[in-house]
Amino acid sequence: SVAVAFIPEGLPIALTTCLMITANQMKKNKILCKSLSTVESLGSISVLCFDKTGTITKNNMTVTNISKGFNEINYDEIDINNNINNPSTMHLLTISSLCNDSMISDNGVLTGNATDKAIFNFSNKFANKSFFENNWKTIFEMAFNSTDKYMAKLLEPLNNGFQSIGVDNVNDDSGLLVVKGAPDILLNKCKYTIDNNDKTVLINNEIRNKIELIKDEWSRQGKRVILLASQIINNCGNFENQGADTKDLIKNKINNNQLCLIGLIGIQDPPRKKIENVIDQLRGAGIKIAMITGDFELTGLEIAKQVHIVTKPIDKYNDLLNYVENEDNYSIDENDEIEYLKIGKGKNDKVTVINRALSLTGNEIDLLTEMEWKNVIRYSELVCTRTTPEHKLLIIKQFQKYGSIIGMTGDGINDSPSLKQADVGISLIDASDIAKEASDLILMNDDEDSEDALFNSIIEALKYGRLVFDNLRKTVGYLLPAGTFGELWPVLLNILAGFPQMLSSFNMIIICCITDCIGVIFLAYEPSEKNLLKKKPRCISGEKLVDWKLFLHSYLTIGTFFTFTSFLLAFINLQRHGYTFSDFNLSYGKYNELDGVNDIINMSSSIYFVNLVIMNFFNLMCMRTRYLSFFQLNLLKDNRFIYIAIPFS
Numbered sequence: 001s002v003a004v005a006f007i008p009e010g011l012p013i014a015l016t017t018c019l020m021i022t023a024n025q026m027k028k029n030k031i032l033c034k035s036l037s038t039v040e041s042l043g044s045i046s047v048l049c050f051d052k053t054g055t056i057t058k059n060n061m062t063v064t065n066i067s068k069g070f071n072e073i074n075y076d077e078i079d080i081n082n083n084i085n086n087p088s089t090m091h092l093l094t095i096s097s098l099c100n101d102s103m104i105s106d107n108g109v110l111t112g113n114a115t116d117k118a119i120f121n122f123s124n125k126f127a128n129k130s131f132f133e134n135n136w137k138t139i140f141e142m143a144f145n146s147t148d149k150y151m152a153k154l155l156e157p158l159n160n161g162f163q164s165i166g167v168d169n170v171n172d173d174s175g176l177l178v179v180k181g182a183p184d185i186l187l188n189k190c191k192y193t194i195d196n197n198d199k200t201v202l203i204n205n206e207i208r209n210k211i212e213l214i215k216d217e218w219s220r221q222g223k224r225v226i227l228l229a230s231q232i233i234n235n236c237g238n239f240e241n242q243g244a245d246t247k248d249l250i251k252n253k254i255n256n257n258q259l260c261l262i263g264l265i266g267i268q269d270p271p272r273k274k275i276e277n278v279i280d281q282l283r284g285a286g287i288k289i290a291m292i293t294g295d296f297e298l299t300g301l302e303i304a305k306q307v308h309i310v311t312k313p314i315d316k317y318n319d320l321l322n323y324v325e326n327e328d329n330y331s332i333d334e335n336d337e338i339e340y341l342k343i344g345k346g347k348n349d350k351v352t353v354i355n356r357a358l359s360l361t362g363n364e365i366d367l368l369t370e371m372e373w374k375n376v377i378r379y380s381e382l383v384c385t386r387t388t389p390e391h392k393l394l395i396i397k398q399f400q401k402y403g404s405i406i407g408m409t410g411d412g413i414n415d416s417p418s419l420k421q422a423d424v425g426i427s428l429i430d431a432s433d434i435a436k437e438a439s440d441l442i443l444m445n446d447d448e449d450s451e452d453a454l455f456n457s458i459i460e461a462l463k464y465g466r467l468v469f470d471n472l473r474k475t476v477g478y479l480l481p482a483g484t485f486g487e488l489w490p491v492l493l494n495i496l497a498g499f500p501q502m503l504s505s506f507n508m509i510i511i512c513c514i515t516d517c518i519g520v521i522f523l524a525y526e527p528s529e530k531n532l533l534k535k536k537p538r539c540i541s542g543e544k545l546v547d548w549k550l551f552l553h554s555y556l557t558i559g560t561f562f563t564f565t566s567f568l569l570a571f572i573n574l575q576r577h578g579y580t581f582s583d584f585n586l587s588y589g590k591y592n593e594l595d596g597v598n599d600i601i602n603m604s605s606s607i608y609f610v611n612l613v614i615m616n617f618f619n620l621m622c623m624r625t626r627y628l629s630f631f632q633l634n635l636l637k638d639n640r641f642i643y644i645a646i647p648f649s
Contacts (some may be wrong), residue, residue: 001494004505005487008479010512014520018475021524022468028446031461032580038440040472041424042465045407046537047281047399048458049392049418051115052300054411055428057269058305061118065218065266068092069194070210078126087166088198092263094165096123097132097230099153099178101143104129113144115224118267119180135161139175140239140246146294146388146414152250156236166198167232175236177253183195183215183227183264184296184386190229192260195445200260211261218266219298222306227267229259267575276308281459285309286536288404290382292392294414297361310357310381317364320375357381363393373398392418405539409458411435426458459533466532468524470626471543475520476546478553478623482616483512486566490608498588500601502570507609515613515649519620522642529627558619566611568602617646 019036028031033039050056051289066075068088077088100257102112102120104521110117120129121493136155144151155176157159162170179186187208203211218225231253233239239246279289289309293300358379360368365384368376376382377399384395396406396418408415408422409432416438419425437443443457490502538544571581577600591597621630624642 001491001501001505002488004508005491005503006484008483008512009509009516010520011476011479013513013517014475014479015472017517017521018472018524019091019258019468020411021521022464022471023478026461026464029457030443030458030466031254032442032444033455033467034440034442038424039465039468041405042407042441042461043467043469044405044538045287045424045462045465046539047288047289047290047404048407049292049396049409049422050309051412051415052291052295052303053501054431055409056275056291056309057243057271058301059114059269059411061114061267061269062252063118063122063265064223064268064589065264066092066213067211067264069196069261069263071196071633072214073598075447075549086198087164088194088262091194091230092228093123094124094132094136095178095180095230095262096120097127097129098136098138098155099151101151109370113482114269115226119226120267120639122265135159135164136176139236140250142247142250144181148181149252149294149386150179150254151184152177152179152254154233154236154239154246154250170232171234173234173236175233175239177231177233177250179229179254179259180385181232182296184540185223186227186259187211187215189254189257189262190227190261191257191258194260194262203261211264214264215296216298218264219296220302221266222299223266223268223303224299225264226294228262230262231259231333242649249314251497261534271303271307278456278459281533282462285462286540287462288380288382290384290395292384292387292395292418294387297359297385300383301359310383312357312381314357314359315354315379317361320358320360320372352378353380354378355380357383359383359385361386362386365391365394369510376403377402377404385526389414389417393421395518396421403539405537407569426461463528467528467533469538469543470528470532471524471526471548472545474523474526474623474626477550478519478523478616478620479512479516480551480554481559481619482561482612483516483647485555486562486612487511489563489567498586499584500591502567502601502605502608503612504605504609507605511609511613511616518649519616519642519645520627523620523623525639525641526624527638529625556608562612562615562619565615566608567609570608572603573607574600613649620645628644 019039023033023039026039027572053059064075066073066078083379096119100112100116100120100123102110102116104110110120112120122447123129123132135158137158137335139151139156140154142152157174157176157179161176162168162174164256165176190203192200193203193207193211201207215225233253239249283289291300291304291309295303301310301314302351354375358376358381360376362384363386365387384391389551392408392415396408399406400421400423405424406422407424407426408418409428410416410419411425411428413432413434414425416434419427419435424441426441426443427435427439429444430444431439431442445457462596466472470623487508490499493499496503574584575581578596579591579600583594592599620642624630624634624639
C-alpha cells in the first residue's frame with residue numbers, strides 16, 4: 001500500500017502524454033520530432049551550431065565573377081560564339097563543363113551539388129556539355145572530398161581537343177589533367193598561369209599577390225571562390241591501366257606543384273531571408289551561436305557578419321593563446337557574463353565568458369590543446385572554417401565535455417556524424433536522406449513563398465521545448481498533492497496509529513490513473529505565460545523539473561490541506577454514525593469488533609476519495625498559472641478544453 005500510495009502511477013502516463021501532445025502540436029507547425037526525448041531536450045540547448053551552405057544560405061548558387069589567369073574580366077565579355085578561337089576562354093569553359101559532377105537527367109532535372117550546378121550553368125550558357133565532350137573523353141575521375149577539397153579528371157583528347165585550348169606540340173599519348181577546387185589549397189600547387197596574351201607564364205610573387213588579392217576580395221563579399229587548373233600528362237594510357245593505384249598517381253601529379261592556373265570563379269550564395277532576425281532571437285534566448293563550414297575563412301566570416309552570427313570584435317588563433325587558465329592573469333570586462341561550465345567529473349568551475357568572436361580554421365583546430373579548448377568554449381561567438389566532418393564532430397564533443405547541450409543543423413551527407421553526435425540534430429526538409437536519418441528533428445516547412453518560414457520553425461521548436469518543460473512542472477505539481485501525499489497518510493496512520501486505512505488501494509489507483517490523468521492531458525495544452533525566449537537555457541540556469549520549492553508547495557502547502565480536510569470529513573461521517581475517535585485511535589484492528597463498522601469505514605473511504613478528487617480540481621485550475629494570477633487568464637480562449645476535465649472526472 002505504501003508503494004501504491006507514494007509512487008504516482010499516473011506520472012509516467014502523464015509525462016508521456018504531455019510529450020506526445022507537444023510533439024503533435026509541433027508536427028502541425030511542420031516540425032517533426034523523431035523521438036519524445038527530443039521534445040524535452042530542445043529547451044536545454046545552450047549552443048546551436050549551424051552549417052553554412054544550404055542552411056544559413058539558400059544553397060542557390062550563381063556564378064558572378066570570373067578571372068582568366070590573374071586578370072579579372074567582365075562576366076558579360078565571355079561569348080564563345082564571338083571568341084571561339086580564344087584558347088584561354090575555351091580552356092576555362094572546358095574545365096568548368098567537364099570537371100563537374102552535374103548533368104541533366106532524362107527528365108530534364110539538373111543533378112549534382114550546388115557548386116557544380118552553378119559552374120555547369122555558367123558553362124552551359126555558352127555551350128552545352130556535349131560540345132566539350134566531342135573534344136575530350138574522360139579516362140579517370142577523382143571526386144571531391146572534404147579532406148583534399150578538390151576534384152580532378154584525366155581527359156584524353158578527341159578530334160582537336162588540345163588545339164581548341166591553344167596547346168600545340170604534344171605527344172600522341174598525352175592527356176589533360178583538369179582540377180577544380182579551393183584556391184587556398186590549389187594555389188600552392190600551381191607553378192604556371194596564363195597572361196592577357198594567352199601565354200603560359202611562371203607565377204612569381206607579383207602574380208601570386210594579384211591572385212590572392214582577387215580571391216580575398218571576392219571572399220570578403222561572401223562569395224565562394226573556385227580555382228580551375230590543368231596540367232598536360234604524358235603517357236596518358238598508362239594511367240588508365242593502373243586500377244586502384246590511379247588515384248594515388250593523379251594525386252602525386254597534383255602535389256608535384258606543376259599545375260597551370262587557368263582561372264578563378266566567384267559564386268554567390270545569398271543568406272536566407274530574415275535569418276538575422278532568427279539569430280538575434282536565439283541569442284536573446286541565451287543560446288550561443290556557432291557556424292561551422294568548409295568554406296574559406298574570409299567567406300565564412302563575411303556571411304557570419306551578414307546574418308549576425310558575428311557581432312563582436314574577432315579574435316584569431318594567436319589571440320586565443322593569450323588566454324590562460326588562471327583568470328587573474330587578464331582583465332575582465334565589466335560587461336562580461338558569468339556562466340557555469342562543467343569541468344571534469346561533476347565539478348563546477350566559475351568561468352568568465354570571453355565577450356568576443358573567435359575565428360578558427362580546420363588546421364588550427366588540429367593544433368588546439370585541452371586548455372585552449374576550454375578557452376574556445378568560453379567565447380560568446382564562434383566561426384570555424386575549412387572544416388572536415390571530423391572537425392565538426394570534435395567541436396561538438398568538446399562542447400558536450402564541458403556541459404553544453406548542443407543543437408546541430410545540417411543538410412549534407414558530411415553533416416550526418418555531427419547530427420548524430422549532437423544532443424539535438426536538426427535537418428531541413430530538403431536535406432539528404434542520410435542527414436535526415438541521422439537527425440532528431442526535421443524542419444518540414446518548405447513554403448517557397450516564405451523564405452524565412454524554415455528558420456522560424458527553429459524558433460517555434462525552441463518555444464515548444466521550453467513550454468513542455470513548464471507544462472511538465474505544472475503536471476508534477478498537480479499530481480503530487482493528491483496522487484502521493486494525500487494517499488500516503490491513510491497508509492501511514494494505519495501502520496503507526498492503528499487507524500483503518502481511510503483510502504483503499506483501489507481508489508488510489510483510480511486517482512492516479514484516471515481522474516488525475518484526465519486533467520493532466522489538458523494541462524499539456526496550456527499556452528506559455530511569459531516570453532520563453534527571454535530566459536536562459538536550463539543547462540545554464542540550473543532549473544530542474546522537480547526542486548525543493550515544488551516539493552514544499554505540493555506537500556507542505558497543498559498536500560497537507562488536502563489530507564487534513566479529507567480526514568476531517570471521513571471522521572465526521574464516522575462520528576455521525578455513532579463512532580468516536582477513541583474507537584479507532586491505536587486500535588490496530590480492534591474496531592472490527594464494532595457492529596456494522598466496516599460499511600461505515602467504506603463510506604468514509606469514499607468520502608475521503610471524493611473530497612480528494614474535488615479538491616484536486618481546484619489545484620488543477622491553480623496549477624495553470626505559475627507566474628500570473630488566475631484572473632489574468634483569458635478563461636474563454638486560453639485552453640478552454642480544460643473545463644471538460646472536471647465534469648468528466
